[in-house]
Amino acid sequence: MSEIDSYGGSTRWRFDATGAFRLDRDGDRWWLVDPLGNGFLSVGLNHIDDSDLKYPHNLEVWKQRYGGSRDRWITEGVVTDLRNWGFNSIGWTQQYIGGGWREKFDWSQIVVVEHGAQWTVADLEAAGMPYIIQMRLAENENWNGRPFYPDVFDADFDDHCAYLARSICVDAAESTNLIGYSFVDAPLWFRHPAGADWPGLEGLEGDKREAKLFEIASTYYETIHRHIRTYDPHHLILGDRYNGDNELPDVVLEAAKPYIDVLSVQYYPGNDQASRDHVISHARGLYERVGKPILIPDIGNWTATELNPQRTMDGVEDQAARAQHYVDTFTDLVREPWLLGWHWCGYVENLARGWGMKDPWDEPYPDYVDPVAEFNRRVYDLL
DSSP, rough: OOOTTTSEEEEEEEOOOOOOOOEETTTTTTEEOOTTTTEEEEEEEEEEOGGGGGGGTTTTHHHHHTOHHHHHHHIIIHHHHHHHTTOOEEEOOOOOESSSSSSSSOOOOOEEEEEEEOOOHHHHHHHTTTTTEOOOBBBOOTSSSOBBBBOOOOOOHHHHHHIIIIIIIIIHOOOOEEEEEEESSSSSSOOTTTTTOTTOOOOHHHHHHHHHHHHHHHHHHHHHHHHHHEEEEEEEEEEEEEESSSSOOOHHHHHHGOOSSSSSEEOOOOOSSSHHHHHHHHHHHHHHHOOOEEEEEEEEEEOOOOOOOOOBTTTOSHHHHHHHHHHHHHHHHTTOOTEEEEEEEEEEEEOOSOOOOTTTTTBBOHHHHHHHHHHHHTGGGGG
């Protein structure tokens, strides 16, 4: 049985303590190492937004339970829940709040998924848990039907990266709870279905396009790396949150390698063994190509509910099936030596995303939450 330290790491795996999160290896196994020097598997939760409790149908819950206080909601709600459920980190906090897929999810559709604001460094520090923070370098997300691909060779892009670094890294650089910085969610490194593309690729095909794309990606990653390291020399750079269910050009991975510490790849597997096997084989292949350990920064499931009957997923007929899907997905995955952890989607069910650990009235779904919590509490014992 693992002893769990104050960060959520396991004392079974001991490394040098540096006072900050870092990477290390125990034989073939990669680890996040927490500030106390213990092996840390990041089991996090994403999409945590207080506006999910400010609809007409649940505003009284917000007022009565938290006194209308965001600070109380963070400490009495979010942190208490995450710790009770065996989660040890806070992932990407921005929530899907409108637009997007009204019915079935389909990455080939041109949609605009509106997102709320992410938590500030001050919010994340107040929570007192390990966390990641996002830097939106570009607006080329798969879910963004109004994409903007910046000219990475222009001074405007350098200015943008410099701003992100000084506005975030200055406040976070001395944090013992910061795991690292991630960039764009589900970016498209090829021509967007909406028609946009990287400046400089116009009219290029084949090898010429690949060569120019490598140059663009190298400049993109080098620029933000340089500005982050101006203020923060040691926290991890987690890179873009690639969509493992989409094409990812080899030249982009090659360009990113010198400038990232971790490969972040998200998946949404179906509820069947073939889907789970695909996640492992695909991620394993990426690890072999890039040589960087992998964090799964977004992964989840859903089922029809009272307020979101349209959110159906094959083989996931109820909340208990969601829990079993979670357990089945991670039982084998957690043993992969390149895996640093996963960040699950999401916290409170709203009317846009349509699913969560808690229902729209801030009550946990017990058939879902209880088995997930039990699995999380014993996750180190599976290794």
